[in-house]
Amino acid sequence: MRIGELADRAGTTTRTLRYYEQLGLLPARRAGNGYRAYDEEDLRLLRQIRTLQDFGFGLEETRPFVECLQAGHPEGDSCPASLEVYRRKLAELDECITRLQDVRAQVAGQFDRAVRARDGLAAEPSGQAPHCELANERAKE
Template sequence: MRIGELAKRAGTTTRALRYYEQLGLLPARRAGNGYRAYGEEDVRLLRQIRTLQDFGFGLEETRPFVECLQAGHPHGDSCPASLEVYRKKLSELDECIARLQEVRSQVSEQFARAERERDALAAGAAAEPPQCEWAASAAPDRNTGER
């Protein structure tokens, strides 16, 4: 199988595959004409990479999984190093989610405050003109303007 077919079968691009090879993540045999030659096993490796990437794993984080498969294990996560990456990622996710939730609540609070202040001004602007009429008749000398 050549690079274009592998790319298509794994839903990625030839450029990505060349990049993975450059990282030593997905090495390729070479055909006589210099073309990269891949086997069925490489489809599994590549799909493992893509799956983890969809989860937000960086390419280096997928390496233990790929090496685990290359070593002949049934799954990419059959090896301790992969489990360790899982653990690390889970704690990263927890931390990240907590941080985002904290940020969300703060932004939400700011937003609510800003809207309250806007509404207070709008209410003031809407309430004062009538009040001005009242003020104009009751206290005609208070016309020098506020603020």
């Protein structure tokens, strides 16, 4: 199977596949003419990558899963390293969700206050600003 067909079957593009190869994530054998040659197993690897990406995993995070499959294990998550990535991701998701809920509450508060102010009902002067950390992390220092 050549690159175009694999891309089509996985619902992605040739550019993406070359990029993955460049990262060493999805290496390809070569045919005599220099064309990349893939097989059904590569399609599995690729699908593993895409599935994880759909979950928000970065490409580097998918690497343990791919290597696990390449090592001959039945599933990409049959290896300890993959499970560890799952654990880290779950923690990350929890933190992210918590932060977003926090932000949502703060924004809703600001919104309500602003609407009440607009309606003439001068509530508390709003005190000080909420000063959160928010979604796309600024919680560096």
